[in-house]
Amino acid sequence: MNRNMERAAPFIFGLVGLGLWQGAVWWLQVPLYVLPGPVAIVAAYAGDYAVLNAALLSTLTVTFAALLVSATLGVALALAMAASNLARAAIQPWAVILQVTPVVAIAPLIIIWVNQPFLALVVCATIVAFFPVLSNTAAGLAATPKELLDLFRLNGATRWQTLILLRLPAALPYFLAGLRISGTLALVGAVVAEFVAGSGGFASGLAYRILEAGYRLQIPRMFAALVLLALAGMAIYGVLGLFSRLMLRRRDAA
Amino acid sequence: MIVVDGVSKTFPNGTAALDNISAKIGEGEFIVLLGPSGCGKSTLLRLLTGLEAPSGGQILWPEGAAGPGDIGFVFQDATLMPWASAAENVYLPLRLRGTSRAETREAVMAALAQVGLAEFANAKPAALSGGMKMRVSIARALVGAPKLLLMDEPFAALDEFTRFKLQADLHDVWRRTGKTIVFVTHSIYEAAYLATRVLVMSARPGRVAADIINPVAEGPERRTAADYTAFVKTLSDVLRKVMPT
Numbered sequence: 001m002n003r004n005m006e007r008a009a010p011f012i013f014g015l016v017g018l019g020l021w022q023g024a025v026w027w028l029q030v031p032l033y034v035l036p037g038p039v040a041i042v043a044a045y046a047g048d049y050a051v052l053n054a055a056l057l058s059t060l061t062v063t064f065a066a067l068l069v070s071a072t073l074g075v076a077l078a079l080a081m082a083a084s085n086l087a088r089a090a091i092q093p094w095a096v097i098l099q100v101t102p103v104v105a106i107a108p109l110i111i112i113w114v115n116q117p118f119l120a121l122v123v124c125a126t127i128v129a130f131f132p133v134l135s136n137t138a139a140g141l142a143a144t145p146k147e148l149l150d151l152f153r154l155n156g157a158t159r160w161q162t163l164i165l166l167r168l169p170a171a172l173p174y175f176l177a178g179l180r181i182s183g184t185l186a187l188v189g190a191v192v193a194e195f196v197a198g199s200g201g202f203a204s205g206l207a208y209r210i211l212e213a214g215y216r217l218q219i220p221r222m223f224a225a226l227v228l229l230a231l232a233g234m235a236i237y238g239v240l241g242l243f244s245r246l247m248l249r250r251r252d253a254a
Numbered sequence: 255m256i257v258v259d260g261v262s263k264t265f266p267n268g269t270a271a272l273d274n275i276s277a278k279i280g281e282g283e284f285i286v287l288l289g290p291s292g293c294g295k296s297t298l299l300r301l302l303t304g305l306e307a308p309s310g311g312q313i314l315w316p317e318g319a320a321g322p323g324d325i326g327f328v329f330q331d332a333t334l335m336p337w338a339s340a341a342e343n344v345y346l347p348l349r350l351r352g353t354s355r356a357e358t359r360e361a362v363m364a365a366l367a368q369v370g371l372a373e374f375a376n377a378k379p380a381a382l383s384g385g386m387k388m389r390v391s392i393a394r395a396l397v398g399a400p401k402l403l404l405m406d407e408p409f410a411a412l413d414e415f416t417r418f419k420l421q422a423d424l425h426d427v428w429r430r431t432g433k434t435i436v437f438v439t440h441s442i443y444e445a446a447y448l449a450t451r452v453l454v455m456s457a458r459p460g461r462v463a464a465d466i467i468n469p470v471a472e473g474p475e476r477r478t479a480a481d482y483t484a485f486v487k488t489l490s491d492v493l494r495k496v497m498p499t
């Protein structure tokens with residue numbers, strides 16, 4: 001009972017919020033180009049869903065490509081860092097520098113350097129997204145239970161055996177937690193890169209539609225694109241969470 | 255024979271865990287390390303694996319011993335791999351030596367049967383009780399038939415029934431195979447039942463306070479023998495003297 005209430009709470013809260021919003025917009029007769037109500041936003045989506053859905057698909061493609069590259073790159077670098085202190089010393093500061101540099105600041109350069117717009121967007125999104133996978137996987141590889149490591153050494157395990165049979169499986173939960181954060185960051189990165197690229201870029205993603213709607217003062221359409229973006233972010237977070245729970249349950253439950 | 259020669263261990267944080275320990279561990283002996291909590295029993299056991307060096311003194315292993323697979327180790331906690339089934343956990347030492355699953359299936363099943371877990375071969379650790387996990391860990395240490403078996407309070411977390419049974423089984427294994435066993439415990443009764451020799455350690459930093467040969471005749475009746483009670487009393491007297499007051 002209590003748990004059901006807890007599950008329903010965010011939806012009820014959201015519905016009440018939407019109702020209040022719509023009511024206020026009607027009551028105060030706020031013009032559409034200042035603040036559209038939920039009804040107007042849904043109507044705008046219904047009137048233009050083909051273009052908006054295509055835009056969403058385009059942004060999601062960039063997001064997943066970036067997430068894939070982030071996962072591969074993050075794990076590879078984490079492995080290098082776990083394997084050698086020299087590699088750790090060499091990689092760590094650069095990873096941090098890339099992480100703290102605002103992608104808006106370097107995106108224009110990347111878009112100039114990488115001629116292919118899709119690739120440029122993926123590169124930008126990857127820069128934003130790869131750090132959590134890297135740092136989490138590195139932490140997971142470093143947190144292998146000491147006694148199990150002793151057991152492996154005692155039985156003459158090679159480094160390779162220790163990596164495959166112990167360290168990687170032990171780091172899996174950490175990797176999955178990092179992947180979940182990286183997933184939402186990849187979306188953020190893709191959108192920011194699209195904004196910077198504007199019409200000079202791929203010119204088809206959600207961010208581009210938001211810009212376009214803004215220029216044309218199609219505010220309800222702009223909001224519709226924003227809502228799609230928020231829903232996409234939540235879906236990515238939810239799906240990756242579900243994925244990691246299923247993986248770990250399948251692995252550790254009898 | 256393993257010779258422990260004036261071994262000390264001080265950890266980098268300054269904790270002196272062991273101070274000038276000397277002992278000889280003969281082939282086929284069942285040595286029990288008995289001592290209060292924190293006196294360095296686990297530390298000494300770890301030094302005996304050779305994975306870590308003492309900060310003073312030395313440990314000498316016999317020619318050609320202490321290679322991979324020669325030492326079975328039972329940790330104070332079960333330390334199983336949570337993603338692997340009981341059988342896979344037991345298979346691990348054999349796997350690391352490059353033997354295939356097929357050719358070791360019988361050995362793995364026999365080791366599990368020995369600790370009474372034959373029907374739990376496919377269970378993951380999450381589905382096992384604390385005592386069952388510990389028994390898997392014991393099976394893992396026995397499966398490779400190591401010459402030296404180091405056990406750190408393996409039965410402390412078990413219920414009395416299982417403990418009695420596993421103590422008897424371990425004693426059987428030792429008698430049949432002539433392994434050398436170094437066994438850590440808090441329990442005077444366990445020491446008196448299992449040991450050929452008891453090394454009583456003093457509170458931290460650990461020293462050898464007494465080195466006593468078990469006078470009680472070996473065999474299933476050991477626990478009920480008349481001199482068993484006397485030996486238990488001797489051990490508790492020694493232990494009382496070394497306990498911090």
Ligand SMILES: Nc1ncnc2c1ncn2[C@@H]1O[C@H](COP(=O)(O)OP(=O)(O)OP(=O)(O)O)[C@@H](O)[C@H]1O
Nearest residue numbers: 265267269271290291292293294295296297298458
């Ligand atoms: N890695 C370490 N770093 C610093 N101090 C340590 C370390 N390992 C153990 N010690 C210290 O060394 C002492 C002996 O520890 P040890 O684990 O060997 O005791 P023990 O006799 O096995 O105790 P128990 O019976 O409670 O398991 C303790 O005071 C402990 O705090």
Ligand SMILES: [Mg+2]
Nearest residue numbers: 295296330406
């Ligand atoms: Mg201990």
